[in-house]
Amino acid sequence: MKENYITYLKFLDEKLTRFFELQKEYICCHKGCSLCCQNAEFPYSKLEVQYLAAGFFTLGSSTQELIEKKVYSLKELKKNFHGEHFLYECPFLINNMCSVYEYRGIVCRTFGLLALSGDKKVKTPFCCFKGLNYSKVFDHKTKQLSDTKVQKLGYKNAPLGFNISYEFLTSPDFERGFNIKFGEKKPLLDWFYK
Ligand code: SF4
Ligand code: SF4
Numbered sequence: 001m002k003e004n005y006i007t008y009l010k011f012l013d014e015k016l017t018r019f020f021e022l023q024k025e026y027i028c029c030h031k032g033c034s035l036c037c038q039n040a041e042f043p044y045s046k047l048e049v050q051y052l053a054a055g056f057f058t059l060g061s062s063t064q065e066l067i068e069k070k071v072y073s074l075k076e077l078k079k080n081f082h083g084e085h086f087l088y089e090c091p092f093l094i095n096n097m098c099s100v101y102e103y104r105g106i107v108c109r110t111f112g113l114l115a116l117s118g119d120k121k122v123k124t125p126f127c128c129f130k131g132l133n134y135s136k137v138f139d140h141k142t143k144q145l146s147d148t149k150v151q152k153l154g155y156k157n158a159p160l161g162f163n164i165s166y167e168f169l170t171s172p173d174f175e176r177g178f179n180i181k182f183g184e185k186k187p188l189l190d191w192f193y194k
Helices: 002-022 046-056 061-079 106-110 126-130 147-152 172-178
Strands: 043-045 114-116 185-187
Touching: 002 046, 002 106, 002 172, 043 046, 043 106
Parallel strands: none
Antiparallel strands: 043 185
């Protein structure tokens, strides 16, 4: 199963690399930029968490302890949270870098692109509103990407949305195609001890 999942990740990474390349004019992602890891729920399936755990065990003991402490603190904070979505900084983020980069989950690999939703609406990445990806062509009045800005600023390619929703990328079609089973899905934090 693990080998099949690695094959799937390779397929996914190739696909996403192509998408990022096509949209590189609009992308500001770089090493050390980590806003996307700082305020979300991070959906993870059982399969992804098992792979992430394999990455965790490659880390040195002091890094493991640091991550465990972060998880513990977040779990304590969550106990007193009564809203619908508990948003948090991922405990695997250390010094603004992912400590388990090669082992990170699917949603982490898609951060930063424009996503096409089921009704064909384009969803801008969260960091667009922080002056990063696609922000130069986003019109805050209409709350949409602006063709006028694209033309005015002389971008060669139009902004493109891709079908990269978590639901799609972990759908039964991919399970069958790669002979994998994603299993239960829930926020990353909820996979850790009670
Ligand atoms: S997706 Fe946005 S926040 Fe994340 S690395 Fe790229 S530019 Fe930075
Ligand atoms: S696993 Fe890594 S890439 Fe994913 S949210 Fe956490 S720090 Fe960011």
